[in-house]
Structure formats: C-alpha cells, structure tokens
Amino acid sequence: MHSSKFESKSKPKIPLWRFLVPLAIQVSLVLSIPVQKVLTITNGTTIYLQTAPVDPYDVLRGRYVTLNYAIAQRSRLETLPGWPDNWPNRGTEMYVVLKPPIANQSRDAWQPVSVSETYPETLAPDQQVIKGRWQGWRLDLGLGAYYIPENIGDTLEDDIWDNPEGTRAEVKVDKRGRTALMSLWVEDRNY
Amino acid sequence: MADHKFRRQLAEVLDSWVTEDLIGPDQRDRLYAHYQLDTLSASASNRFATVLLSVGGILIGLGIIVFIAANWDVIPPVIRALAALGLMAGLQGLGLYLWQTKGRHRAATAFLFAGEMAMGASIGLMAQWFQVSGKPSGLFLAWSLGILAMAYGLRHAPTGALAIILWLIGFVSDQNGTPTWIYAPAVIPWITALVLFPLAYWCRSRWIFVCSSLGWFVALGTLAWELEAVNDYAWNENFETYFLSMPLLIGAIALWCWSFWHQRNVPWIQINLGPFQRIEGSGASTSVENSSRPLSLDPGLDFGPVAQFLSLLGLVVLFYCWSFNDVWQLQFDRSVTTLGSALRAFWLNPSAITISVWILAIGTAVLWGDRIRNSLVPIEASSEQQAATLRTLRLSDRIIGISALSLLILMHSGAWWGLSLLLTNLGLFVLGGAITWQGLQLSQRWRFWLGLLTITIHIITRFFEYETGLLVKSLVLIVCGIGVILAGLKFEQTRQA
Numbered sequence: 001m002h003s004s005k006f007e008s009k010s011k012p013k014i015p016l017w018r019f020l021v022p023l024a025i026q027v028s029l030v031l032s033i034p035v036q037k038v039l040t041i042t043n044g045t046t047i048y049l050q051t052a053p054v055d056p057y058d059v060l061r062g063r064y065v066t067l068n069y070a071i072a073q074r075s076r077l078e079t080l081p082g083w084p085d086n087w088p089n090r091g092t093e094m095y096v097v098l099k100p101p102i103a104n105q106s107r108d109a110w111q112p113v114s115v116s117e118t119y120p121e122t123l124a125p126d127q128q129v130i131k132g133r134w135q136g137w138r139l140d141l142g143l144g145a146y147y148i149p150e151n152i153g154d155t156l157e158d159d160i161w162d163n164p165e166g167t168r169a170e171v172k173v174d175k176r177g178r179t180a181l182m183s184l185w186v187e188d189r190n191y
Numbered sequence: 192m193a194d195h196k197f198r199r200q201l202a203e204v205l206d207s208w209v210t211e212d213l214i215g216p217d218q219r220d221r222l223y224a225h226y227q228l229d230t231l232s233a234s235a236s237n238r239f240a241t242v243l244l245s246v247g248g249i250l251i252g253l254g255i256i257v258f259i260a261a262n263w264d265v266i267p268p269v270i271r272a273l274a275a276l277g278l279m280a281g282l283q284g285l286g287l288y289l290w291q292t293k294g295r296h297r298a299a300t301a302f303l304f305a306g307e308m309a310m311g312a313s314i315g316l317m318a319q320w321f322q323v324s325g326k327p328s329g330l331f332l333a334w335s336l337g338i339l340a341m342a343y344g345l346r347h348a349p350t351g352a353l354a355i356i357l358w359l360i361g362f363v364s365d366q367n368g369t370p371t372w373i374y375a376p377a378v379i380p381w382i383t384a385l386v387l388f389p390l391a392y393w394c395r396s397r398w399i400f401v402c403s404s405l406g407w408f409v410a411l412g413t414l415a416w417e418l419e420a421v422n423d424y425a426w427n428e429n430f431e432t433y434f435l436s437m438p439l440l441i442g443a444i445a446l447w448c449w450s451f452w453h454q455r456n457v458p459w460i461q462i463n464l465g466p467f468q469r470i471e472g473s474g475a476s477t478s479v480e481n482s483s484r485p486l487s488l489d490p491g492l493d494f495g496p497v498a499q500f501l502s503l504l505g506l507v508v509l510f511y512c513w514s515f516n517d518v519w520q521l522q523f524d525r526s527v528t529t530l531g532s533a534l535r536a537f538w539l540n541p542s543a544i545t546i547s548v549w550i551l552a553i554g555t556a557v558l559w560g561d562r563i564r565n566s567l568v569p570i571e572a573s574s575e576q577q578a579a580t581l582r583t584l585r586l587s588d589r590i591i592g593i594s595a596l597s598l599l600i601l602m603h604s605g606a607w608w609g610l611s612l613l614l615t616n617l618g619l620f621v622l623g624g625a626i627t628w629q630g631l632q633l634s635q636r637w638r639f640w641l642g643l644l645t646i647t648i649h650i651i652t653r654f655f656e657y658e659t660g661l662l663v664k665s666l667v668l669i670v671c672g673i674g675v676i677l678a679g680l681k682f683e684q685t686r687q688a
Contacts, residue, residue, distance in 0.1 A: 013291060014287070014291060014344075014345055014346070018344040018345060018346075019283070019284070019287050019341075019344060019345060021340070021344060022337070022340035022341040022343065022344035022345070023280055023283065023284075023341070025336070025337060025340040026279065026310050026337035026338075026340065026341065027276060027279075027280070029310075029314070029333045029334075029336060029337045030276065030279075030310065030313045030314050030317055030333070030337070031317070032333065033314055033317040033318055033321070033323060033329075033330065033333060034317045034318070034320065034321035034323060037321035037322065037323060038321065041321075064324075090369070091369035133369065140325070142324060142325060143322075143324060144324040144325065145322070145324035145325075146322060146324075147318075147319040147320075147322060180321065180322065181322040181324070182322075
C-alpha cells in the first residue's frame, strides 16, 4: 500500500503472457473434453446396442435423450457367465464381451456373451469388449445421454416411443473397451 | 484505516476545500496521501455499478451458453466450436484491453465475465458434439480450472470468485457415484489450502478469502463424512458424532490459529508480495523511496477479522451441537476398549483419508504452538491503557483456545455421568461470554453480536430441550429479549462514544 501513490501514476501493466498462458490453458481444457471420444471414434469398431430411453434437459449441454441399454441391466448381466459371486461394489469396472448378430450386415443389436471384472484374456476374432462402471443396479457404459438438436427432439422422441424395439445406438468401441456414441437409429431412420 | 464511506466523502470535498481556501494545496496532497485516496479511485469507484455490469456480463455469457446449447444446427459443428472458442478468447481479450489501456475496470470485469461464461459454453459444446455423457462435475471442474488460471494470471479478484463458485458447483454435482479424484475427500482439503487460499493473497481479496473458507469447511465436511462412512460398519453410532465433528473442529482451530499467524506476518507478506504487484512496470525505486515510512495495512490483505469470525462461528456451532443431552447419551456405553478401537479406527486406519487427517492435525498443532509461543511474549504498549486492553484481549483469546481444547478432550473422553454434558455447556457459555467481551473491548460489532447471540440461543435452547413449564419458557424468552436489546443498545452507545 505504501507505494500505491505511484500505482495510479504509472499503472502496473500486466504482461501479455499472463493473459496468454491462462488462455492457452483454457483452450486446452476445452479441447481435452472430447479427446477420449475422438480417439475411440478413430480407432474403434462399430457395434449396435438395443436401447430404452427417457428425455430431460442439461443446462450446459442442451437437450438430450437418456439411454438405457439392454445389455447393461442387472437382470441381464446376472444371467451371464463370469458374473461375480460377491456383489460388486459401486464404481467397480466391469467388462462385457459382445458378439455380433448372425446377419452381420444389418443393424441388429449385438448380444452379450460373458461378463468379468478384469479385461477378458481370450476373445473370438469377431467379438468386442465394452467397459462399464457398476452403478448398483445397472452398468454405466458412458453412453447414458444422446444430445440432439432442439428441433428434431420431439420427432425423435415420438419415433422412439412408437418403436422401442427398433431403436439402436451406433457405438464405437476401441480395443480397451472404451466407448463413443455415434448416432441413434430407429428402424432405418438415422438421427 | 478510515472506513470506505468516509474516504469517499473526503475525496469528494477535498478539492472544494482548496478552492474555498479552507486548506492549502499541499495540505490537500498530504491528506490525499494519508488517506490513500488514490487507491479509492483505482478500486471500483462505484460498487453498485460494478455489480450491475458484472451481472450483465454473466447474463450475456449465459445467453451464449444457451444459444450454443440450443444446438443451432444450421451451422456445422466445427464452425460453432471455433466461434465459441473465438468468443471465449475475444471477450476476455477485450476485457483485458479495456482494463489495461483504457483503465475501465468495471466494463473490463463485465467482458471478462462474459468471456469466462463463453468458456463454459465451449466446454458444453464439445461435450454435446462428441456425446460425452456422465456427471457434469468433470465439465464444471474443467471450466473452473480454466477460470482459475485466468484469475491467477490477471490477478483479477471477481474472476477468482467465479472460479471458486464453479469449483463448488462441480463439487456438489460430483456427489453421486464415484468421485472425480480431485474432489475425493482426501484430496479436496489440500487443493483448497494450496490453490484457493493463495489466490486470496495473490488477488488481495477478502471476498476470495471468504469463498475459500467456505470451500475449506465444505472440504472438511466431506472428509468427516467419508471418515464416518468408512468406519460406519466397524463401529456403532456412539462414535458417529465424534467422527463427524473431529475434522471440522480441527479445521476451525486451524483457521483460528492461522488468522493470528497471518496478522503477525502481514507486514512481511506485504513487503514480499506487495511490491511485486505494485511496482511492476514502474521500476523498483518506490520501495527504496518509501522505506522510511511506516507500513500501513493493505485492507485487501486484512483477512484476520473475517478468518476469526468464520472460525469462531465454526467453533460455536460445534460446541452447540455437543451441548445437547442426546448427543452425550449416545456416548454413554463407551468403555476404554471401545474408545481405543474408535481412536485406532480414526487415527490408524491405513487410508488416504487418515493421512489427510494427520496432516491437518499436525499442521494445526504447529500453528497452535506458534500461537502459544507468541502469546507468551511480553506486551509492548505505548500507554498503560493500551497495555490493559492488550492484556484483556490476550486473556480472552486464551479462554477461547482453552474452550476449544476442552471440547477436543471431552469428545475423546466420552460421557462421564453427565459431567461432560455440564462441562460442554459451561464451555459454550464461557466461549459466548469471551467473544462478547472481546467484541466490547475491540468495539467490533460482528464479534459482539456473535457472542451475544451464542449466549442467547444457548439459554433458549436449554429451556426448550428440557421439560420446563410454559410460564418459565415465556419468562426466559422475555428476559433474553430484553437482555439482547439492552446489551445491543449499550454496545452501540459505547461504540458511538
């Protein structure tokens, strides 16, 4: 404070780097948000999953459809080989092995083969692994929300309600089981 | 230093005094320097306008977020992303430009805010574009870190406050499911202590200090909650309150001791941190030139009173919680064995949380030791009256320290056939009294009222806790009411005098 009299005469200039460095940090933080997804999209394989949706709104990200997955339900997982005897803790990572539909051309849903708490050691060449986090009643695959343009929201929602069985999520999975949601199919309509 | 309002009025009339020949120009300059009126004009001269402009900036930023969240899909995502990033950089850059070259602080703050909100919009857009789902806490965290970097870079207090608010929003939205590591109970107190509190020093802002203290208690609350959760299955509910209170109590004591350390070291901090800010760009000559002048306290660094208020508030609340009979009833079936097991669980359970508690406890002990060492130094005072005031202050500080220590001991020792209950209530009463007394001595309004309210609420609670007749209850309420009014009036009178 003792030097404040001088401050008003020659204002302390903030050097430009003290603005540019934080700005660079901000830009890299913004860009870091989709990094994992971009990697998965680039290196991943496409699979299709059967869904079951509802529809809320997120302040930051806009309108979205909440998606549940048939293969992530507790009732389905419990029947699979490899389901642990001890109830898994919340937050435990789990891996589900999926096999493609018989007619591989179609967008039929992939089916679960087995489940495990570690990455499966052996896999058939056409099989894929999907990683999730156990939430106590279902597996969180990191594909819980599909963000949609405001104006097609209602159409998509109605379409899904009319065709619950025909709704598929197009998902990329990479070699480590990480996922990226690509788009949503209702019958042959792509959203 | 004289209060803000007086300095404002003085600044307005000084020039007219010179024209009216009441004082000479050199006297005006001396008054100007003495009351540091130049800092007045340099700081936001009209707080109301600042608040309005900042709110405007935030609203514009929110508009940008909603615009982008509305998925304006006519424009391809790449262009939208670039536009969002451009807005983020451009608005903040414009803010910096207005601040640095035009000296327009308020408009600059508004633009910086708008740009910072645009960062949120950019993050939201990225998440939307690449279908990043899950808890929003990660997004708020990234946003808050970006703003925090800018607050450190530009040394801009409002930006810092925004960063801490976003940080806390991220924390709240992180509460279900697996926590993000940075918000984990064992980590968050240390991030608060090492990242948020230094920002208050760096920006010389009491507001950031208050926000950081809020973050500190929230962090310790999480730590306490986690301790309770971890030990929930192993120990019965006797120790629930113990597990929940301990970290908060230690945290409150740490803040209390730290406030005195801060007050003692403020001149050093000011010399070593101060010129760094002030002289930048104007050469180092000022510190030499001014070295003969006594150093006056920078109001931006005057964290002592607010830290003491917050820690005393925390202490009073904890004491109050433990003053109920029901809480002590739960402690009754503590045997030496169960106490030992609980202590082992609390202090020796090998986990990151326990390590955090240890660091917290050791840090507090060091601060407390430093406090005791300094309270034994003989009083240096210019007059006998001043020495007397200092002595009473020191005594009441000791009383506060001893009551904190006694609560610590009582919490560990469990219920001794009602004696602990009695002692806690006595402690709360003495604490309230000591705070009121200090308020009187220092003629500090907030401390006086905190103490008085503590005593009043304490008395009223006890009468409602136990079975007493309605007549007695009404009598107590009336007596307390009259007492508070009389004491308040008396205090304001002495303060005026």
